[in-house]
Amino acid sequence: MAKPLILVTNDDGITAPGLRALVNYMKELGDVVVVAPDSPQSGMGHAITLDNTLYSQKMQVDFDNGALEEYSCSGTPADCVKLALQELLERKPDICVSGINHGSNSSINVIYSGTMSAAIEAGIEGVPAIGFSLCDYSWEANFVPCGPYIQKIVRESLENGIPNGVVLNVNVPKTEDNGINGIKVCRQARANWKEKFDKRTNPMGKDYYWLTGEFELLDHGEDTDEWALSQGYISLVPTQFDLTAYHAIQQLNTWDL
Amino acid sequence: MAKPLILVTNDDGITAPGLRALVNYMKELGDVVVVAPDSPQSGMGHAITLDNTLYSQKMQVDFDNGALEEYSCSGTPADCVKLALQELLERKPDICVSGINHGSNSSINVIYSGTMSAAIEAGIEGVPAIGFSLCDYSWEANFVPCGPYIQKIVRESLENGIPNGVVLNVNVPKTEDNGINGIKVCRQARANWKEKFDKRTNPMGKDYYWLTGEFELLDHGEDTDEWALSQGYISLVPTQFDLTAYHAIQQLNTWDL
Numbered sequence: 001m002a003k004p005l006i007l008v009t010n011d012d013g014i015t016a017p018g019l020r021a022l023v024n025y026m027k028e029l030g031d032v033v034v035v036a037p038d039s040p041q042s043g044m045g046h047a048i049t050l051d052n053t054l055y056s057q058k059m060q061v062d063f064d065n066g067a068l069e070e071y072s073c074s075g076t077p078a079d080c081v082k083l084a085l086q087e088l089l090e091r092k093p094d095i096c097v098s099g100i101n102h103g104s105n106s107s108i109n110v111i112y113s114g115t116m117s118a119a120i121e122a123g124i125e126g127v128p129a130i131g132f133s134l135c136d137y138s139w140e141a142n143f144v145p146c147g148p149y150i151q152k153i154v155r156e157s158l159e160n161g162i163p164n165g166v167v168l169n170v171n172v173p174k175t176e177d178n179g180i181n182g183i184k185v186c187r188q189a190r191a192n193w194k195e196k197f198d199k200r201t202n203p204m205g206k207d208y209y210w211l212t213g214e215f216e217l218l219d220h221g222e223d224t225d226e227w228a229l230s231q232g233y234i235s236l237v238p239t240q241f242d243l244t245a246y247h248a249i250q251q252l253n254t255w256d257l
Numbered sequence: 258m259a260k261p262l263i264l265v266t267n268d269d270g271i272t273a274p275g276l277r278a279l280v281n282y283m284k285e286l287g288d289v290v291v292v293a294p295d296s297p298q299s300g301m302g303h304a305i306t307l308d309n310t311l312y313s314q315k316m317q318v319d320f321d322n323g324a325l326e327e328y329s330c331s332g333t334p335a336d337c338v339k340l341a342l343q344e345l346l347e348r349k350p351d352i353c354v355s356g357i358n359h360g361s362n363s364s365i366n367v368i369y370s371g372t373m374s375a376a377i378e379a380g381i382e383g384v385p386a387i388g389f390s391l392c393d394y395s396w397e398a399n400f401v402p403c404g405p406y407i408q409k410i411v412r413e414s415l416e417n418g419i420p421n422g423v424v425l426n427v428n429v430p431k432t433e434d435n436g437i438n439g440i441k442v443c444r445q446a447r448a449n450w451k452e453k454f455d456k457r458t459n460p461m462g463k464d465y466y467w468l469t470g471e472f473e474l475l476d477h478g479e480d481t482d483e484w485a486l487s488q489g490y491i492s493l494v495p496t497q498f499d500l501t502a503y504h505a506i507q508q509l510n511t512w513d514l
Contacts, residue, residue, distance in 0.1 A: 045335070046302030046368050053465040054454075075468075078302070078369075082468065086452040108381060110500055111303050112335075124365060124449055156512045163509075165447075166502045183514040187501040190422075192381055195343040197311075209311040211339065236514070238505035243367055244444040245423045248495035252420075255413045257440040257493070 004030035004094035004158055007084055007122070008067065011041040011077045011101065011114025014059070018100035021143035022132065023067050025150050026097060029158075032067035033093070034059075035084035041076055042103070044114035046121070048082070049075045056083055077118035085125055095158060096122035099132035100143055100150070106135070106171040106225040106235055107191040107217070116169055120241050123167035128157055130168040135229060145180055146172040149234050153183065169237040173229045181232040188237050189224035192216045261287035261351035261415055264341055264379070265324065268298040268334045268358065268371025271316070275357035278400035279389065280324050282407050283354060286415075289324035290350070291316075292341035298333055299360070301371035303378070305339070306332045313340055334375035342382055352415060353379035356389035357400055357407070363392070363428040363482040363492055364448040364474070373426055377498050380424035385414055387424070392486060393431040402437055403429040406491055410440065426494040430486045438489040445494050446481035449473045 006026045010019045014036040026032045038057070055074040061067060071088055073080045081096065098118040105113040115131045122129035132150055134141055153170060162168060169188075173180065193213035201207055217226055225235035263283045267276040271293040283289045295314070312331040318324060328345055330337045338353065355375040362370040372388045379386035389407055391398055410427060419425060426445075430437065450470035458464055474483055482492035 040308070043305045043307040044302070045304040045374060047304040048300045048302070048369055049468055050300040051297070053459075054468060055463065055465050079468065082452045083454065083466065087454050087456075087466070108498070111377065111381070111498055112305055117302060120368065124368070126449075152514065156514060160512055163502070163505045166505045169500075185506055185509045185514070187503065187506070188499050190499070192383075195339045197340065197344050199344075202310075206312065209313070209340065209344070211306060211311060211336065236509065237500075238502040238509055239500040240502035240505075241365070241368055241500075242445050242447070243426075243494075243496040243498075243500070245420070245495040245497035246444065248420045248423045248497075249442055249444070252442045252493065252495055255417055257409065257413060257442070 005091060006030045006032045007089065007093040007096040008032055008034045009036045009077060009080045009098050009118045011037065011044060011118065013037050013040045014072045016102065017139060018102050018134065018143060022097060022100050025147050029151060029154055033089060034067045034070040035073060035080045035088055037077060037080060038072035038074055041114045043112050044076045044117065045112050046078055046117040047076045048078045054079060054083065077114040078121040081118050081121040093127055095154065096127050096129040097132060097154060101133035102139060102141055103133065103137040104135040104171055105131060105133040105169060106229060107189040110169055110188060110239060119167045124241055128162040130157060130170055132170045134172045134174065136174040145175060149180060149183060165240055165242060166238045169239045171225060171229055171235045173232055175232060179232060180234060183236055184228040184233040186225040186228050186235045186237050187223055189217060189226040190219035192218060262348060263287045263289045264346065264350040264353040265289055265291045266293045266334060266337045266355050266375045268294065268301060268375065270294050270297045271329045273359065274396060275359050275391065275400060279354060279357050282404050286408060286411055290346060291324045291327040292330060292337045292345055294334060294337060295329040295331055298371045300369050301333045301374065302369050303335055303374040304333045305335050311336055311340065334371040335378040338375050338378040350384055352411065353384050353386040354389060354411060358390035359396060359398055360390065360394040361392040361428055362388060362390040362426060363486060364446040367426055367445060367496060376424045381498055385419040387414060387427055389427045391429045402432055406437060406440060422497055422499060423495045426496045428482060428486055428492045430489050432489060436489060437491060440493055441485040441490040443482040443485050443492045443494050444480055446474060446483040447476035449475060
């Protein structure tokens with residue numbers, strides 16, 4: 001049987017340690033091709049490049065440290081997946097994995113996440129897809145403890161198939177070695193970012209802002225991703241791109257429209 | 258009773274005819290403040306500006322043609338809403354309306370939509386919100402026929418309250434005057450864009466791509482937004498930012514994780 005073809009992408013860029021770790025874990029499971037942004041794309045949400053040119057470059061790969069083929073792309077994570085599926089890959093991949101993100105994409109962060117937008121783009125195009133994130137923003141984050149868990153989730157996904165219209169959002173708690181308690185299937189916790197704009201004045205006298213914020217958890221349910229992470233578990237949230245709020249349709253039909 | 262405070266934003270930029278039309282419709286319903294991008298931001302999805310500075314400029318407003326206050330912002334649609342709520346508005350608005358977009362945001366387009374990302378950002382922050390789009394990409398699109406319908410939807414939203422965690426995605430068919438048949442509450446149709454990358458070579462000899470595509474409708478249900486639009490109705494889809502695919506949780510719990 002042919003090895004599965006695994007497309008690896010991310011939003012931190014092709015040189016990010018999290019992507020390099022994911023490539024190494026995936027090489028034990030199948031044939032790996034990387035198509036990833038040439039520069040960091042965090043917070044890009046599901047942006048795509050409509051009014052600008054897209055460049056893609058085939059990288060020289062030293063196979064000891066890389067995939068079968070690697071391409072960098074000047075676009076967003078969603079662009080990378082579109083370009084990979086349409087132009088760069090010889091056949092449809094068996095799975096697309098995105099990450100490992102340097103930082104959390106749990107709870108409401110999924111909405112802003114470039115990592116998840118890549119996975120969701122693959123899902124929309126009918127490719128089983130998973131986004132992986134480690135709750136540690138450091139470039140020197142330790143991706144070793146999560147390796148076997150990530151391999152397990154990918155193996156199970158290849159074996160069982162991810163349900164149609166569903167993409168997996170996997171977040172790994174920041175722990176010391178052997179500190180992960182297991183994997184929990186969860187729902188997305190309700191939360192919000194309380195923005196704080198740091199207002200400054202540039203050397204030309206013009207005001208500008210930096211966007212900063214504090215995470216505000218509004219949900220203490222023990223079936224949520226935030227709870228699982230707080231207890232040292234990896235959270236796995238099935239995520240969908242049908243955004244219809246079905247429960248609200250009946251109520252809206254009572255309006256005088 | 259105080260007039261409602263209405264925040265108007267969009268993704269086509271503060272000078273777009275669709276936004277100017279929306280401002281005019283909203284001025285009949287309340288006090289209007291505009292915070293909108295200083296340049297077009299289509300296809301931005303839910304991008305936010307994390308690693309760059311944000312500029313905002315208060316505009317000179319001729320009230321005959323404008324709102325009470327207007328601000329342009331160098332960021333994305335989601336940035337505009339964050340900045341408006343946190344820094345620019347004196348109180349929390351009663352509603353946020355985004356648009357009128359020049360082009361459809363029905364079906365899977367909601368995922369890529371800057372218009373809807375602004376509305377969703379407001380929804381996340383607890384502000385009732387609606388995105389409006391006209392299925393006509395032209396800068397000279399005719400926004401007159403949809404005016405009374407948009408006012409009706411906003412009035413009903415202010416009166417009844419939009420359900421918690423729900424944001425409305427409203428799309429208006431392209432029609433001649435009097436050609437709109439009414440408003441239908443719908444679900445998001447399943448669809449996809451079949452990408453076509455137009456590959457070219459720049460004057461320096463380097464290959465690049467333009468992203469183009471064809472809309473592929475995968476769903477002919479008569480309860481969908483695409484069906485309503487095809488029949489000359491305005492589609493109204495309740496949209497949520499809890500992306501959890503609840504129906505898949507049980508199945509994933511049978512995996513060997």
